[in-house]
Amino acid sequence: MNISLSITNTIYELLLGFLPEGYEGVANIGAMVVIALIYLIIFAVAGLYLVLLERKIAAWFQLRIGPNRVGWWGLLQTMADALKLVSKELTGTERADKFLYNLAPYFVIVSALMALAVFPFTQEFQAFDINIGVLFLMAISSIGVIGILLGGWSSNNKFALIGAMRSGVQTISYELSVGLSLLTMVLITGSLQLSEIVEVQKSGWLIVQGHIPAVIAFMIYMIAGTAETNRAPFDLVEAESELGAGFHTEYSGMKFAYFFLAEFINMFIIAAIAATIFFGGWLSPFGITESIPLLGVVWFLGKTLVIVFLMMWFRWTFPRLRIDQLLTLEWKYLLPLNLLNLVLMALIVWLNLTIQF
Amino acid sequence: MSYFGNIAKGIKTLLTGMSVTGKYFLHSRKGAITQEYPDNRETLKMFDRFRGEVVMPHDENNEHTCTGCQKCEIACPNGTIEIIWDRQLDPETGKKKKMIDQHIYHLGMCTMCGLCIEACPTDAILWAQNFENSVYDRSYLTKVLNKPGSKVKAGIED
Numbered sequence: 054m055n056i057s058l059s060i061t062n063t064i065y066e067l068l069l070g071f072l073p074e075g076y077e078g079v080a081n082i083g084a085m086v087v088i089a090l091i092y093l094i095i096f097a098v099a100g101l102y103l104v105l106l107e108r109k110i111a112a113w114f115q116l117r118i119g120p121n122r123v124g125w126w127g128l129l130q131t132m133a134d135a136l137k138l139v140s141k142e143l144t145g146t147e148r149a150d151k152f153l154y155n156l157a158p159y160f161v162i163v164s165a166l167m168a169l170a171v172f173p174f175t176q177e178f179q180a181f182d183i184n185i186g187v188l189f190l191m192a193i194s195s196i197g198v199i200g201i202l203l204g205g206w207s208s209n210n211k212f213a214l215i216g217a218m219r220s221g222v223q224t225i226s227y228e229l230s231v232g233l234s235l236l237t238m239v240l241i242t243g244s245l246q247l248s249e250i251v252e253v254q255k256s257g258w259l260i261v262q263g264h265i266p267a268v269i270a271f272m273i274y275m276i277a278g279t280a281e282t283n284r285a286p287f288d289l290v291e292a293e294s295e296l297g298a299g300f301h302t303e304y305s306g307m308k309f310a311y312f313f314l315a316e317f318i319n320m321f322i323i324a325a326i327a328a329t330i331f332f333g334g335w336l337s338p339f340g341i342t343e344s345i346p347l348l349g350v351v352w353f354l355g356k357t358l359v360i361v362f363l364m365m366w367f368r369w370t371f372p373r374l375r376i377d378q379l380l381t382l383e384w385k386y387l388l389p390l391n392l393l394n395l396v397l398m399a400l401i402v403w404l405n406l407t408i409q410f
Numbered sequence: 411m412s413y414f415g416n417i418a419k420g421i422k423t424l425l426t427g428m429s430v431t432g433k434y435f436l437h438s439r440k441g442a443i444t445q446e447y448p449d450n451r452e453t454l455k456m457f458d459r460f461r462g463e464v465v466m467p468h469d470e471n472n473e474h475t476c477t478g479c480q481k482c483e484i485a486c487p488n489g490t491i492e493i494i495w496d497r498q499l500d501p502e503t504g505k506k507k508k509m510i511d512q513h514i515y516h517l518g519m520c521t522m523c524g525l526c527i528e529a530c531p532t533d534a535i536l537w538a539q540n541f542e543n544s545v546y547d548r549s550y551l552t553k554v555l556n557k558p559g560s561k562v563k564a565g566i567e568d
Contacts (some may be wrong), residue, residue, distance in 0.1 A: 113438035114431050118446070261564075370431040371424065386417065 175349025
C-alpha cells in the first residue's frame, strides 16, 4: 500500500476504480463516508481505552490495582461497560425539553470527533488538511460547550442547570487562553495549517525553537486545556460532591456514554494539539526514524499519550478549584501573562532569537 | 505578596504536589493495598483487632476457662449472650458448684461492641478474625460456644 499518499485521495481513487465513468461526485462522497466511518470506529475504541487507561492510572496513583477481571489485565473492562450502556434504557425527566435533551449528546460527540479530522498522524496521513487548521480546532472545540449548555438546560434539573452554567463560564473564559497560547506559537510558524506547522519543526521542535516564551505558552496551554475539557482540577461542571453528576445527571444509557466518551476524546484532542504544536507532531527526536514515514504514527501517539498522562496526573493530584478561584486564575493571571508572553515571542521572532538547528 | 511571587509560589506548590503523587505512582506495583479477596482466601490474614465473632477457645483436653459468672451476660447491652447454668456436684471436692451448661451466643444480634470480652475476668471468650458469617437461615447464627462434653479448666476459679 502506498502510504505516502493522502488517505482521502487513496480511498477516492480506489472508489473511482470501482465506479463507472461520470460518478466522481459519488466517489467523493463515498470516500468521505468511508473515512468518517474509519475515524468513528477507531476513536470510539480509542476513547474506550482512554477510559481504561484513566482507571488504571487512577488506581496506581491511589495504590490500588484497578480493573483486572474482564479480560487479561482488565483490557475488556470498558468494552463490557459500553455493551452494558448500549443495552440500558434511555430515561429522561418528565418535563424535559425532549428535542434539545436528545440533541445535546450529539453536539458534544460530533464536535469532539470533527476536530480529529485535521490532525496529521504522520506525513500526509491526514483526513482533512485545511490552511486554517488551528482556527478550525479552536472553533470546533468551542461548539462542544453548546451541547453541554443544552443538556443542562433541557433536562429540567437544577443541578444540571448549575453545572451547565458553570461550564459556560469556564469554557468561554479559558477558550481565550488556549487561543492566545496557540497564537504565540503561530508567530513562529507563520501558518495556521497543521501540516505546515509540523514542517516548520523539522529544524527543532517549537518548544525548543521558542525557548522561554514557548515553555510559558505550553504551561498556560496545559492549564487552559485541562479547563477546556472540564477535567479535575477544573471539574466544577460535574463536581460530584456538589452537583450529583452535573450537566449529565439526567442522562442514562448510550446518551450518557456519549458525554463520557466525548470527555475522553476531548482530552485526546487537547493532548494531540499540544503534541502537534509544541512537540513536533509525528517528527521523531533528531530525525532518527526519518526514513520510515510510517513510524510517525507511533511518535505522534507516543507524544500524545505522554501529555494525556500529564493531564491524568493533574487530575489525581490537585484539589478542585472554587468558581471564584477559577475566574481569578484566568482573568488575573493567565490572560495578562499570555498577552505579555505574546509580545515577548513577537520580539524574539522579530530579533531572530529563535533557536534553530 | 507580590504578583509574580504568587505565581512562583503557585508553580512550586503544584510541583510539590505532583512529586508526592508521582512517588506513589512509581511505587504502586509494590505497595498496592488491594486484597483480591476470593482468590487469596488461603493467604489472607485479617488484622488482630478485627472483630469477627465471639468465640470460646478450648484447649486440647476440651477444657475452657468459663466459670459461668455471667458477667458477660450482664455486660451485653442487647441480650446477645445467654448462659444456661446449674449447680452440679464437683467430683473432686464433693461440693455443689455453679457450672455452665450452654453458653449461647446470638451472632445475629451482636453489635460487636466487645463489652463482654472486656468484662470477662478469666479471658474465656475472645474475638475471632473470621468474617464469612453469611448463612441461609438465621437460626444458624445462634451458636453454642462451649463444645459438648467440655468442662472448666481446673484451678481457674482460685
